[in-house]
Amino acid sequence: MRLWTLAWSIVAIACAPAARIPPSAPTTLTALTRSPQDSSAKQDLRLVPPEVYVRSYLQLFGGLAPVDVQQRARGTDGAQLFDTWDDYLAALGLPDYKQDLPRAQRTNAIMVATFERLGVALCDRALEHDWKSKPPIAPNERSVFVFDEPTQTDAASFASRFDELHRTFLSYPARLAPGRTEDFYALYTTIERLHKANKQKSRLSPEQAGWVSVCYGLVRHPEFHLY
Secondary structure, rough: OHHHHHHHOOOOOHOOOOOOOOOOOOOOOOOOOOOOOOOOOOOOEEEEOOOHHHHHHHHHOOOHHHHHHHHHHOOOOOOOOOOOOHOOOOOOOOOOOOOEEOOOOOOOHHHHHHHHHHHHHHHHHHHHHHHHHOOOOOHOOOOOOOOOOOOOOOOHHHHHHHHHHHHHHHOHHHHHHHOOOHHHHHHHHHHHHHHHHHHOOOHHHHHHOOOOOEEEEEOOOHHHHHH
16 A cells, blocks of 8 residues: 555656746855955975986987987987986986885985986087088978077067077977066177187087077976976
8 A cells, every 4th residue: 555655646746737936046155254265375386206307318319318418418429418318317316226226205405416417418410410411401390499500599589599498308389477578688799709709619609509508497497407
């Protein structure tokens, strides 16, 4: 009996007309309390993991394998610019299980010096590869200096070329960083002027020295290492 009563109740509910709630005019919600928004940073910037840095480094060398990057970075100068990856990986913070060295938890002087050495090697070898190769390298096959080597550089021509380098290293247009193009142009002109005044023999022209210094500044930039 109870089952029949329950069944008829379900049927009655299912067959009943749908309830309609008439729409009401929209009204403004009354604010009961106001809380200020705290948009301050809750933690400091962090260094990108060493695996991410190494991957970015390999990509800037043209997406080569680590052993090929080592060969190109050493060039004909041996260890003057680049030693071996075995000398750098632990210094970058990667664990070395053969030596029972754990992953580095914070930056240190050796790590900063390693960033410096790797950045110099990258910029020097990239300029040699992109601008000084015989026969010349096509723009689409260059790794860092994708624009043609300029013979004269004024502020306007520098800005367009610097924007390409800025996008390569920091992944956004230079115009979004106010004053940065002007600061790097001042760096370029200073290095170019000092290089012209220096009478010692150099494998880089004054213009090349200026551009490679701009590369040094970008590869050392905090935005390249932090997030």
